[in-house]
Amino acid sequence: MQATIDFIRSAFNSQEFIPLHEPRFNGNEKKYLNECIDSTFVSSVGKFVEQFEQMFADYVGAKYAIAAMNGTAALHIALLLADVEQDTEVITQPLTFIATANAISYCGAQPVFVDVDKDTLGLSPQALREFLQQQAKVENGQCINQTTGKVIKACLPMHTFGHPCRIDEITAICAQWHISVVEDAAESLGSYYQGQHTGTFGKVGAFSFNGNKVITSGGGGVIVTNDEALAKQAKHITTTAKVPHPYEYVHDQIGYNYRMTNLNAALLVAQMEQLDSFLAAKRRLAEEYQAFFSKKNMHWVAEPSNSQANYWLQTVILNSQAERDCFLKATNAQGVMTRPIWRLMNELEMFKHCQHGSLSNAKWLEQRAVNIPSSVRL
Structure with a gap:
């Protein structure tokens, strides 16, 4: 866990608070x-x-x-x-x-x-x-x-x-x-x-x-x-x-x-x-994350086949909900902002009555997926 936090700080070259995704206004x-x-x-x-x-x-x-x-x-x-x-x-x-x-x-x-x-x-x-x-x-x-x-x-x-x-x-x-x-x-x-x-x-x-x-x-x-x-x-x-x-x-x-x-x-x-420079910077960050997480016991979400993703929010999938919760607690406690994926819509009060099929994949992801810092680096 600490190695991941240290890597993210190194990637963003910062010992200060690292937000999930902040805007960049570097042009006109x-x-x-x-x-x-x-x-x-x-x-x-x-x-x-x-x-x-x-x-x-x-x-x-x-x-x-x-x-x-x-x-x-x-x-x-x-x-x-x-x-x-x-x-x-x-x-x-x-x-x-x-x-x-x-x-x-x-x-x-x-x-x-x-x-x-x-x-x-x-x-x-x-x-x-x-x-x-x-x-x-x-x-x-x-x-x-x-x-x-x-x-x-x-x-x-x-x-x-x-x-x-x-x-x-x-x-x-x-x-x-x-x-x-x-x-x-x-x-x-x-x-x-x-x-x-x-x-x-x-x-x-x-x-x-x-x-x-x-x-x-x-x-x-x-x-x-x-x-x-x-x-x-x-x-x-x-x-x-x-x-x-x-x-x-x-x-x-x-x-x-x-x-x-x-x-x-x-x-x-x-x-x-x-935009093109933002996307190029986000892809470089994605490549660094991919190289790092390939050595860890965590699955980093890569772009699907036949696709080119913008890597808006970088995402890792932990092995269990308990591991996810520990990851969220440890990173946020040390000033590295991470967030869980959304609560499923059918679990929210106003949509509980809505018809749905089997949602096993969605539930599996809800329990494990975490977004990690994804800003365009300066």
């Missing part, structure tokens, strides 16, 4: 913020919003990117674009951040939890296939849950800690069952599966720029799609569904005040300029 952030302030366009109208959207779309290889105030808002809108509505269902994974399940609930829909794969930490195609074969039927072009009688509108896989799940298999299964795929790519900017960027496999994808992400504006999110009509609708409803007019205030449907501000976008333009 202050310059662009000052420019934004001087322009007086600090809200959702301004050149940096559109500049960031174009930069982001180009980077991930999507036709359209629509900037939102945070990743959860982006995910909420993405689900609405997939026609997720009151009293429908969305299949997702229990091993995820709360935003995934919350966004489903915002639509008035119900999450259904299926298991993850141990190697990707993301939604298991095999578990998805088995659940649908046992529980669902296709009727009039819709997937019906035979247990609840509700329409399964969408599947929402998440690329956990930046490691791509088997998204090609998931989209193929969902196509057979008439289910839309919405990707929770919040953690996976800079991650690729079979050479294609995460978030671009499904109907819609959503990313996050929270303060602990690879790039950040303190908050922020973005929706990506290749569908022009969906992109226009996303921009419309994230700006309160206001009908364009020189001075009249007319709104033609229920909308949301979700548009990213020009201030946030200014930060993100500067962060995008440094």
Whole structure:
């Protein structure tokens, strides 16, 4: 245990507190913020919003990117674009951040939890296939849950800690069952599966720029799609569904005040300029961790096959829950910040009633997985 703590301190060249993941502002952030302030366009109208959207779309290889105030808002809108509505269902994974399940609930829909794969930490195609074969039927072009009688509108896989799940298999299964795929790519900017960027496999994808992400504006999110009509609708409803007019205030449907501000976008333009260097630095750290943990009795999570991960949060898997708890206690007591993986969504009070299949892999990981310091080193 002490050897691990000493190694992490050596890797970050610090005897002070080492956070899990802190932001780096080493580029034009202050310059662009000052420019934004001087322009007086600090809200959702301004050149940096559109500049960031174009930069982001180009980077991930999507036709359209629509900037939102945070990743959860982006995910909420993405689900609405997939026609997720009151009293429908969305299949997702229990091993995820709360935003995934919350966004489903915002639509008035119900999450259904299926298991993850141990190697990707993301939604298991095999578990998805088995659940649908046992529980669902296709009727009039819709997937019906035979247990609840509700329409399964969408599947929402998440690329956990930046490691791509088997998204090609998931989209193929969902196509057979008439289910839309919405990707929770919040953690996976800079991650690729079979050479294609995460978030671009499904109907819609959503990313996050929270303060602990690879790039950040303190908050922020973005929706990506290749569908022009969906992109226009996303921009419309994230700006309160206001009908364009020189001075009249007319709104033609229920909308949301979700548009990213020009201030946030200014930060993100500067962060995008440094993204490649951030990713390269994180990969170098991953290589050092891999070399170290290969000599220890701990499993370090490497990028899955056919993938290029961004290594957003470096992860080790301990041999038992008791060992995990000792590791967490010892590291945090010595100022090296580590965190357990999330509590499973189906174990939280508000989702205990939700339908789920066997979640043995998710539970196994919940008891053993730990995130270790992953910041871009200066």
